[in-house]
Amino acid sequence: MPGITVRPSEDDSAMPRMRSPALAARLKAELSAAIVSAVERYLDFAPPGAADRAAAAVGEFLALYPGRPVRDNKGGSGFNDSLWIFVVVRCLQPRLIVESGVFKGHTTWLLRQARPDAEIHCFDVNLTGRLVYRDRDAVLHEYDWMEAPFPGVDAQSSLAFFDDHINQAKRVREAHERGFRHLLFDDNFPVYNLYATGGPPVPTLDMILDDELRPGTEVCWTRKGKDYAYTYREEDAGPARELIARCHALPDLSPLTRYGTGSGLTVVKLVD
Numbered sequence: 001m002p003g004i005t006v007r008p009s010e011d012d013s014a015m016p017r018m019r020s021p022a023l024a025a026r027l028k029a030e031l032s033a034a035i036v037s038a039v040e041r042y043l044d045f046a047p048p049g050a051a052d053r054a055a056a057a058v059g060e061f062l063a064l065y066p067g068r069p070v071r072d073n074k075g076g077s078g079f080n081d082s083l084w085i086f087v088v089v090r091c092l093q094p095r096l097i098v099e100s101g102v103f104k105g106h107t108t109w110l111l112r113q114a115r116p117d118a119e120i121h122c123f124d125v126n127l128t129g130r131l132v133y134r135d136r137d138a139v140l141h142e143y144d145w146m147e148a149p150f151p152g153v154d155a156q157s158s159l160a161f162f163d164d165h166i167n168q169a170k171r172v173r174e175a176h177e178r179g180f181r182h183l184l185f186d187d188n189f190p191v192y193n194l195y196a197t198g199g200p201p202v203p204t205l206d207m208i209l210d211d212e213l214r215p216g217t218e219v220c221w222t223r224k225g226k227d228y229a230y231t232y233r234e235e236d237a238g239p240a241r242e243l244i245a246r247c248h249a250l251p252d253l254s255p256l257t258r259y260g261t262g263s264g265l266t267v268v269k270l271v272d
């Protein structure tokens, strides 16, 4: 095309799709600023230096992401969520990570890149023919995480990541009972957005903490031409609410990157 010079990006850590180095650098700076600001607000319980680690993690992620083994992760995390997962793990520096919801293994790969020496346990009830990335050092379990014992969990250095579309109130109760205090959830949508994902993990964290949502409310929605309904129950949500000290949905990065919208990644700190 006349007047347009097309050349490959010279910087491996450039933003995908923005090929002008100076503009990619600007976008990267905007992204770093947004991430660092959210880390300072929401991850102040992380070990010291989290904001600096977050800023460094953005560049490291951009260099790693082009080499990701799962090229098509439709149904799993995309660029924006992957970046957040990488940053959160770099900030919290867990020594033990539990992942519930593996799918093709993309998020396992991210966890491993963010914490090469961590003990990682991956749970998924259906791995048949799906795994594209298999972490040779992670322990893979093809059943629900409640079927595995987790004795002696150190609250400060352990992280549970739930991307399994299971009731988030249940996961909060289970994680607390097993000694986890730092949690990361995907698919935490407000009650009025339940159509945003297939099989939403109801009640979501947002629903558990929603003052306007009355027990007994029947929520009805449509997704891909099918109708769904769910009745909100206090017996389910109430005990989990008591266990949540902090709950922060991480800012959706898509208004900055214009890549696919995020899917409600949320950090949670439980009461001691």
Ligand SMILES: C[S@@+](CC[C@H](N)C(=O)[O-])C[C@H]1O[C@@H](n2cnc3c(N)ncnc32)[C@H](O)[C@@H]1O
Pocket: 073, 075, 076, 077, 100, 101, 102, 103, 104, 105, 106, 107, 123, 124, 125, 126, 127, 143, 144, 145, 163, 164, 165, 166
């Ligand atoms: C959205 S996918 C996970 C995506 C993956 N974390 C990623 O972003 O690449 C959800 C996965 O949860 C799994 N799943 C469903 N019930 C589960 C359970 N009780 N425990 C663990 N995983 C479960 C499904 O088999 C599916 O592979």
